[in-house]
Amino acid sequence: MSLSCNDAQPCSLTRFLIEEQRAGHIEPDLRLLIEVVARACKRISIAVGKGALGGVLGEAGLPGAASMNVQGEAQKKLDVIANDVLMEANAWGGHLAGLASEEMDHSQPIPDEFPRGRYLLLFDPLDGSSNIDVNVSVGTIFSVLPYAKQGQDPVDADYLQPGTAQLAAGYCVYGPQTTLVLTVGHGTHAFTLDREVGSFVLTTRNIRIPEQTAEFAVNMSNQRHWQPPMQAYVGDLLAGKTGPRGKDFNMRWVASMVADVHRIMTRGGIFSYPLDAKNEAKGGKLRLMYEANPMAFLVEQAGGAATTGRQRMLEVRPADLHQRVPVFLGSKGEVEEAGRYHREHD
Numbered sequence: 348m349s350l351s352c353n354d355a356q357p358c359s360l361t362r363f364l365i366e367e368q369r370a371g372h373i374e375p376d377l378r379l380l381i382e383v384v385a386r387a388c389k390r391i392s393i394a395v396g397k398g399a400l401g402g403v404l405g406e407a408g409l410p411g412a413a414s415m416n417v418q419g420e421a422q423k424k425l426d427v428i429a430n431d432v433l434m435e436a437n438a439w440g441g442h443l444a445g446l447a448s449e450e451m452d453h454s455q456p457i458p459d460e461f462p463r464g465r466y467l468l469l470f471d472p473l474d475g476s477s478n479i480d481v482n483v484s485v486g487t488i489f490s491v492l493p494y495a496k497q498g499q500d501p502v503d504a505d506y507l508q509p510g511t512a513q514l515a516a517g518y519c520v521y522g523p524q525t526t527l528v529l530t531v532g533h534g535t536h537a538f539t540l541d542r543e544v545g546s547f548v549l550t551t552r553n554i555r556i557p558e559q560t561a562e563f564a565v566n567m568s569n570q571r572h573w574q575p576p577m578q579a580y581v582g583d584l585l586a587g588k589t590g591p592r593g594k595d596f597n598m599r600w601v602a603s604m605v606a607d608v609h610r611i612m613t614r615g616g617i618f619s620y621p622l623d624a625k626n627e628a629k630g631g632k633l634r635l636m637y638e639a640n641p642m643a644f645l646v647e648q649a650g651g652a653a654t655t656g657r658q659r660m661l662e663v664r665p666a667d668l669h670q671r672v673p674v675f676l677g678s679k680g681e682v683e684e685a686g687r688y689h690r691e692h693d
């Protein structure tokens with residue numbers, strides 16, 4: 348029997364994490380924290396899977412009085428349920444100092460009755476909300492940051508660390524399969540939920556995103572709102588074999604970032620949500636701290652690249668918990684191409 352698990356000898360997330368701890372890649376407390384998050388994702392997966400039978404579809408709040416989040420979006424019932432599951436699962440474990448979420452105006456310190464840990468957890472509890480009611484893949488995204496000040500309540504400012512400070516990041520995609528994709532800074536690995544056994548099983552160690560691609564993901568309906576670099580870049584993608592890029596590109600857009608990123612993890616591609624006339628005042632559509640940064644960490648650890656078009660994502664200095672950014676991530680060669688158009692057309 349081999350000492351560590353591999354593709355030929357699959358193992359549970361639990362064993363994988365213990366081996367990562369023995370290799371000196373993670374502290375015991377971080378291992379336990381990831382276990383708690385994975386357990387919460389299992390619960391969310393069960394709730395998502397029940398659909399209409401579980402009464403979890405549709406909008407939160409009372410009829411005619413939608414409940415709005417800090418983003419100005421009407422919350423879905425599952426946005427609220429997933430947020431509650433993650434909050435409850437993480438409150439009492441003793442590994443965290445505080446949590447922050449897309450669905451909460453401010454970060455929350457761990458309640459006084461529980462011990463405090465040395466980590467901060469940020470999450471997008473349910474990504475791809477617009478897909479819930481139509482039975483299309485959704486997901487959860489999370490990011491773990493260090494917290495050094497013992498004996499003090501963490502406040503929003505303590506979370507404003509660049510993506511390079513992340514100790515772990517992951518997402519769970521609730522699709523035909525439930526898959527957890529995780530990095531602790533030593534490669535990106537995928538775990539498929541074995542629904543009968545109830546545990547995540549390592550199914551791909553060391554995901555590698557192909558460096559070149561002929562597939563892009565963008566919401567084309569925003570084309571008329573884009574700025575000149577994006578107009579030029581996508582214009583050349585659409586020009587096909589006889590255009591300046593010299594090849595035909597295919598397009599996919601699930602409208603759940605987790606599902607679009609998961610496709611890129613599997614077969615390559617570039618995902619983009621650029622600045623446009625509709626989101627310019629906010630700085631972009633997607634959120635830096637619990638969408639762009641964790642995905643950027645995962646993608647870089649899989650050999651890909653992630654930028655704002657102008658800067659490496661993980662080096663952006665955050666100024667606000669709910670800060671938004673333009674996003675380009677995926678196959679390294681293509682993300683570099685998108686950056687070149689930004690330099691040449693700005």
Ligand code: AHG
Nearest residue numbers: 471473474475476477566602603604
């Ligand atoms: P969320 O559901 O967490 O608010 O995130 C939605 C995001 C992301 O998942 C997706 O890539 C994008 O919004 C879809 O945007 P469009 O509605 O413009 O397609």
Ligand code: MN
Nearest residue numbers: 418420449476
């Ligand atoms: Mn939302």
Ligand code: MN
Nearest residue numbers: 471474475638
């Ligand atoms: Mn999201």
Ligand code: MN
Nearest residue numbers: 449471473474
């Ligand atoms: Mn969300």
